[in-house]
Amino acid sequence: MSPRRPAWPGHAGAIPLVSPLQPSVVYRSADPDALDAQYASGAGYTYAREGHPNADVLAGLIDGMEGADGGFVTGSGMAAISAMFLGLLRAGDHVVGADQLYGRTLRMMNAELPRLGIDTTLADVTDAAAIRAAIRPETKLVVVEVVSNPTIRIADMEGIVAATREAGVLLAVDNTFTTPALYRPLAEGADIVIHSVTKLLSGHSDTTLGYVAARDPALTRAMWEANETWGLTPSPFDCWLAERGMMSFELRLARAEANAEALAEALTGMPGVRRVLWPGRADHPDHNRAMAVLGGRGGNMLSFEVEGGREAANALVRGAEGIAFAPTLGDVSTTLSHPASSSHRAVPAEARARVGISEGFFRVSVGIEPPEDLIAAFRRGVEAASAAAARGGAG
The missing domain is CATH 3.40.640.10 (Type I PLP-dependent aspartate aminotransferase-like (Major domain))
Structure with missing residues (x-):
């Protein structure tokens, strides 16, 4: 699925392997x-x-x-x-x-x-x-x-x-x-x-x-x-x-998708994790449809929810050392996003709750790191969130 390098438009003679960068704002005409x-x-x-x-x-x-x-x-x-x-x-x-x-x-x-x-x-x-x-x-x-x-x-x-x-x-x-x-x-x-x-x-x-x-x-x-x-x-x-x-899209996606499967499996077995959503898992609410629509693949995106409120969420982010907390996705490295404080902060709390976005809900864009490093980092984060919830942060 990764594309082949394209021909540079209008180039005559030798063809550059890498497309030139053309920063010009204007182009001249003859008359x-x-x-x-x-x-x-x-x-x-x-x-x-x-x-x-x-x-x-x-x-x-x-x-x-x-x-x-x-x-x-x-x-x-x-x-x-x-x-x-x-x-x-x-x-x-x-x-x-x-x-x-x-x-x-x-x-x-x-x-x-x-x-x-x-x-x-x-x-x-x-x-x-x-x-x-x-x-x-x-x-x-x-x-x-x-x-x-x-x-x-x-x-x-x-x-x-x-x-x-x-x-x-x-x-x-x-x-x-x-x-x-x-x-x-x-x-x-x-x-x-x-x-x-x-x-x-x-x-x-x-x-x-x-x-x-x-x-x-x-x-x-x-x-x-x-x-x-x-x-x-x-x-x-x-x-x-x-x-x-x-040029590396297909390779990146394949590795990230395999990592997402491994991380989803690991998170599912961690104490303090309420639910894990990855389309490739049989327990996903739309699993059968996902397999039909996505051609049997699960992608690199997953979400999960931990017990506790904002204090537990803060503890998870701080505890998952090595995982970037950032409102983005698709990077070569794994990024962790908290929708209630980022992408969906402008959505009223009641509307977020209706679709299952709680303070303990996270979205993960899984990258291409060694899977054992990913799992270890998230385990530390979930353990920190569970400790915060036990101290009275549940909500």
Whole structure:
């Protein structure tokens, strides 16, 4: 699944093994007629906000992995989400979203879109009937994640695809967690695929990028126009770094996935751990669906919950020495995230509780370290959390 090194666009003669970095903001034209012809054809480069070679090379790599044509790179994953909403929706439209999405996507749907006159409804994506029931005559778009962030539930993708097709509504899938290695939305019937390239595709926590593509070129064009107008353009240097990271994507994911399985097994047997959520385990609430949707794989993301409240959570983070506590995922090293204080801090506590996000709930993006080191670090953390809960921090 890792892409092959691409050819550098427009390069004649010797082909560089590594794509050159092209930081230029502007490109010269021979004369006004040449510039007119260039704009008319859409070929070449004029101004970096309108596109640049490093972004095109990276977009082409992801297009190949997703089976897309003409997708484009944005300045962040949220920029990709923004380009989709701004390019495809208008006042009076309605959007249905999963009730478990990345926290900032939820905020955009709950706070920002209503400011623009766009109504939103959230529904349970593990039940396609709930999505179907939420669709109205004015609904234009349904937005889901295959694996929910951060509760690792699996969407009923077959049912959701059928529901959106019946209603004539666009379906957009944020494929950041799953990646094209586990799921390919366009091949499965979705209309739009989105990525935070910052995460697993790039893989080294040194870029901030997004990607979006649509099956219909007219939709891609509309999103691209919004991207260009609102200035959501990516940095050439970030694109160059991400291209490098993608060359090792398949190897990184395979090792991280094996580590996730080992860590999930170890956490399940630790005193003080209430539950572990990894799709590859038979005790996952959506295990059978996960195996069908994800091609028998479990991915590198897992979540778990320990007994106790915020004091136990603090103790776990401090005790798991060697594991980075950081609100991110997809790095080569394992990162630990506490949704209640990071990605979902803006979500009301009652809403978090409804989907199972307590103060003792953690999300883990498993990396490629030696598995025995990972397990030992988490064991220390869980033991510290249990001691804190016993001292009166349970809640």
